[in-house]
Amino acid sequence: MVKFENVTKLYENGTLALSGVNLKINKGDFAFFIGPSGSGKSTLIKLILREEETTEGDVIVNGFNVSTMRRKDIPHLRRSIGVVFQDFRLLPGKTVYENVAFAMQIVEAMPKEIRRRVPMILGLVGLSKKASAYPNQLSGGEQQRVALARALVNNPALLVADEPTGNLDPETSWGIIKLLNDINQMGTTIIVATHEKSIVDAMKKRVIALSKGEIIRDQEKGLYENEDKNHEIHN
Amino acid sequence: MKIRTTKYIIKDGIINAYRNKLMSLASIIIVTASLLVFGIFLLISVNIKYKIDDVMQKQLQIEVYCDSKLDETQVDSLEVQIQKNQYVSDVRKVTKEEALERCKKLLEENGKILEGYDQSFLPESFIIKIKDPEHIKSVVEDFKKLQGVDDVGFLEDNVVELSSISYWTRIISILILIILLSVSIFIISNTIKLTVFARRREINIMKYIGATDLFIRLPFIVEGIIIGFIGAVISFVITYYFYTTIEGQVSKGIVGENFNFIDINSIVLYVIGSYFIIGTMVGGIGSGISIRKYLHV
Known part of the structure; x- marks a missing residue:
């Protein structure tokens, strides 16, 4: 699923962040x-x-x-890949529902599919009632759950x-x-x-x-x- | 791209313009202001040109005097040559008889002294109307060179002067319009850059979830077009209202009896056209370009 082969990463400022990493x-x-x-x-x-x-080596994902x-x-x-960050990274101008739906829109999912799947995922993370709220109206935990919902909505393997x-x-x-x-x-x-x-x-x-x-x-x-x-x- | 995606992109652009109200409003105001400055000058320059052309149109006649020794066929061939000139719109022949009549009229009471004279000593001539005031000088020079032409005269002396004024007014106003246009484009695209800058994080996030550059960029372009379009509508309404009001006041005789503006309806397409093209093109292209910097994540 994820494989690092002899990976070295040297940042432009001279910091050696990774050296010879092998990982599966x-x-x-x-x-x-x-x-x-x-x-x-x-x-x-x-x-x-x-x-x-990478500076050297291969990363297979x-x-x-x-x-x-x-x-x-x-x-x-x-x-x-579904991805979740420390700072949530939700789109501030979109509602909870739209934030999750956005991930499906970029893969050009059917509107019908979006209408079916988004409420389901919001239910899974326990945010069905907050669907029309904006991110800044939510607590940190709720925002992270929205981010999680967004990461999961397209059924990523990773x-x-x-x-x-x-x-x-x-x-x-x-x-x-x-x-x-x-x-x-x-x-x-x-x-x-x-x-x-x-x-x-x-x-x-x-x-x-x-x-x-x-x-x-x-x-x-x-x-x-x-x-x-x-x-x-x-x- | 699928139809549903296109739909989404247009919808998203509209929603974004609405939700970022403050930024949209600021951009609309700036688009409107830039277009108005541009528009006011456009109208002034169009009116000056109109005024000058109007004055000149009335005086755009020259008279070509033939050599009095020419016979009829030579005069006819001269007429054909004159008609061939591309700037000539109308030629009227003045016969020897007419010329004599004219002389008599000019001399008024003293016209009697011409009695008994044969008209043959007078030359035939052509009164010529010229299409474009700017070319009058060159036309006169051309005719002077024609075989059998004795002299070429203006009906009014200040035509030459006016034609050069008309020429320079046009050059200068085109230059100023180009400068104003560039300034408007610069200001509008900078405003858009600001709105995009304010949302760079948003662009960044979209990239992380795997949106393609085009998918991110298109709603911004739609948004820019909407802002440009609204700015153009507002500037047009303002321009139309003030132009017709001022036109109405002036033609009532406040400034002077003799001053009439171009009818708004005859230039309305110019104004609408330039506003909408500048507004929407600069809006759309501007945001498309400004967003580019933030797409490299």
Whole structure:
């Protein structure tokens, strides 16, 4: 589903964000990218979305070779990925309904299909009653749920979330994470970049830890901190 | 692109123009103001041209005097040559008899001294109407060179002067119109740039969800066209109202008896045409271009 082959990313300002990263995420996985700020997890997400280009190596996402693709193919890549950001990124001039419908309009879905699917997805994230509200009339948690609805409405095989709970209080964060888990149960591959220990520890999913642009740990059912390391320290 | 997408794009453009009321209003005001400045000058220059042409039209006659020794066939061939000139609209022959009559009239009471004279000493001549005041000078020069022409005269002396005024007025007004047009386009497209700048984040988000450049750009173009169109309508209404009002006042004789404007109906198409073309084209193309910068995400 997502494959990084020897990926190096050197930003123009000279920052080495990733060096020699190899990574494979399979269909149906739920993976956390963890690490402190500047560790490279955001760069991983940016490369998946082709917001940035690799300096070396290949990134394969949903069958697209992201590192060699042409500019005009980028929209097709992005349509195959549902994406959620820390700052929600909803269209301020559109209502909740229109924000979700927009993702379907860009893929030229049938109006009938849009009218059927948007209310259904809004129901799934629990926002049926807020369909005609504008984003600035919603709480942070509600906005993130709209973003989630928008990411899901086209039934993407892959959903990428960059610090989805970064702007939310713990309780609301849990709501979002539970939703992500439910979506994963339905078969969608999910990648979440986060530095929230409590969430990672509670979920016990695959953990890919980054530090200074390198993967230092890739562990199934992992925790935020490396248990072995903790053990070493205690000894 | 599918029909439903086209529908969506047009609808979205209209909704956006409505929801970004403040920005749309500001843009409409600026489009209107620019068009009005342009329009006022257009009307002034059209009227000046009209006035000058009007004065000249009445005086656009020259008279070509033939050599008095020419015989009838030579005079006829001269007439044919004159008629061939592209700027000549009408030629009337003045016979020797007529010329004598005219002389007698000119001399009034003293006309008697011509009695007993034969008309043969007088030359035949042609009174010629010229189509375009600007060419009168060159036409006169051409006729002077013709074989058998003795002299060419104007019926009024100031025609030459007026024709050069007419020429320069036209050149200068075209220049000023071009400058004003460029300034309007510059101001309008800058306003659009501002509205696009205010929504760069929105454009950015659309890109992240996988919208194509065209899909993002088209509603902005529709929006720009709508704003330009509304601006054009408002400027036209204002222009029409003030023009007819001023025209009415002036023709009542406030400024002077002899001053009449061009009838608005004869230039209304010019005004509508230029307003709508400038408004919608600049609006549409301007926003299409301004948005480009923000599409590279």
